[in-house]
Amino acid sequence: xxxxxxxxxxxxxxxxxxxxxxxxxxxxxxxxxxxxxxxxxxxxxxxxxxxxxxxxxxxxxxxxxxxxxxxxxxxxxxxxxxxxxxxxxxxxxxxxxxxxxxxxxxxxxxxxxxxxxxxxxxxxxxxxxxxxxxxxxxxxxxxxxxxxxxxxxxxxxxxxxxxxxxxxxxxxxxxxxxxxxxxxxxxxxxxxxxxxxxxxxxxxxxxxxxxxxxxxxxxxxxxxxxxxxxxxxxxxxxxxxxxxxxxxxxxxxxxxxxxxxxxxxxxxxxxxxxxxxxxxxxxxxxxxxxxxxxxxxxxxxx
DNA sequence: AACTCTATCAACCGCATGGCG
DNA sequence: ACGCCATGCGGTTGATAGAGT
Numbered sequence: 001x002x003x004x005x006x007x008x009x010x011x012x013x014x015x016x017x018x019x020x021x022x023x024x025x026x027x028x029x030x031x032x033x034x035x036x037x038x039x040x041x042x043x044x045x046x047x048x049x050x051x052x053x054x055x056x057x058x059x060x061x062x063x064x065x066x067x068x069x070x071x072x073x074x075x076x077x078x079x080x081x082x083x084x085x086x087x088x089x090x091x092x093x094x095x096x097x098x099x100x101x102x103x104x105x106x107x108x109x110x111x112x113x114x115x116x117x118x119x120x121x122x123x124x125x126x127x128x129x130x131x132x133x134x135x136x137x138x139x140x141x142x143x144x145x146x147x148x149x150x151x152x153x154x155x156x157x158x159x160x161x162x163x164x165x166x167x168x169x170x171x172x173x174x175x176x177x178x179x180x181x182x183x184x185x186x187x188x189x190x191x192x193x194x195x196x197x198x199x200x201x202x203x204x205x206x207x208x209x210x211x212x213x214x215x216x217x218x219x220x221x222x223x224x225x226x227x228x229x230x231x232x233x234x235x236x237x238x239x240x241x242x243x244x245x246x247x248x249x250x251x252x253x254x255x256x257x258x259x260x261x262x263x264x265x266x267x268x269x270x271x272x273x274x275x276x277x278x279x280x281x282x283x284x285x286x287x288x289x290x291x292x293x294x295x296x297x298x299x300x301x302x
Numbered sequence: 303a304a305c306t307c308t309a310t311c312a313a314c315c316g317c318a319t320g321g322c323g
Numbered sequence: 324a325c326g327c328c329a330t331g332c333g334g335t336t337g338a339t340a341g342a343g344t
Contacts, residue, residue, distance in 0.1 A: 023313080023314070024312095024313075024314090024337090024338085025312070025313075025338080025339095026312085026313085046329080046330075073314090073329085073330070073331085074313075074314080076329095076330075076331090077312090077313070077314085078312090078313085081312075081313085082312080109333065109334090110332085110333085111332075111333065112331075112332060112333085123331095123332075123333080124311080124312075124313085124333095125311080125312095127333070127334085128310070128311050128312085129311095131310095131334095132309065132310060132311080136309085
């Protein structure tokens with residue numbers, strides 16, 4: 001268990017005139033006690049739990065485990081974000097990244113709503129991911145994360161690239177093991193297809209204002225074929241994308257950098273842009289390949 | 303080895319909302 | 324209708340680890 005646990009004593013223990021609350025990181029002992037308490041009483045009723053703690057350490061009548069008094073919602077937060085059995089830990093996968101981008105483009109900072117579509121992920125985790133990863137890229141591009149330009153670059157560049165990378169990863173798995181890849185393919189398709197829709201000027205506002213998702217679905221392979229330049233099937237949405245892609249890629253250097261022009265040379269030197277250092281690139285929206293893709297498109301449109 | 307800087311994420315806080323008497 | 328309370332939600336903070344110098 002990755003617990004940054006420390007002693008109950010020290011600066012985390014605050015004692016004020018009005019409250020005698022424990023704050024700061026939870027200890028393993030506290031987690032254990034809380035789990036035991038929930039196993040007896042069930043979840044919820046956090047405030048009654050806090051009140052029964054009576055301002056200081058107390059002993060639960062059923063479990064005989066002492067609990068430290070914290071704010072009631074602190075118990076709920078700890079359970080929701082860390083202790084509940086179905087919580088997922090570890091890196092945000094490519095599929096999850098794509099979902100987050102897609103859902104955020106529609107709902108904005110409604111983290112709890114977005115979290116509903118990522119089983120096991122908490123709103124807090126998604127929020128942290130957005131603030132640390134996505135906003136970091138916006139900062140590097142010198143554009144506002146809420147700007148239309150940044151959102152467009154996500155929709156028309158980064159999300160299709162993520163789809164491509166997911167598909168590439170799936171294909172690799174396919175080669176290695178057909179049976180395993182079948183399962184993988186199904187899970188990815190099941191997870192993404194209902195949520196993937198391509199924006200056009202006609203549906204963008206509707207989609208943005210709608211709470212339902214996946215009203216317009218295009219096969220993943222279509223977007224990939226388009227980006228590989230081998231698209232054979234006519235798709236009006238993709239046609240719109242094609243028409244707009246070049247105009248979107250080219251201005252990215254101009255409207256995202258205060259008008260000075262994008263310095264891809266500097267970006268290339270920036271390891272945070274092209275690589276997250278752990279080799280798999282799963283932490284980043286764009287890997288090195290994506291960067292060269294962008295660079296190529298940028299130069300092509302010069 | 304020591305120090306500084308940066309990224310990450312758990313936890314906290316204030317406000318909003320809904321349920322209930 | 325009103326007030327109180329519990330909980331949910333999103334923004335922010337601070338501790339920590341790891342990278343860089």
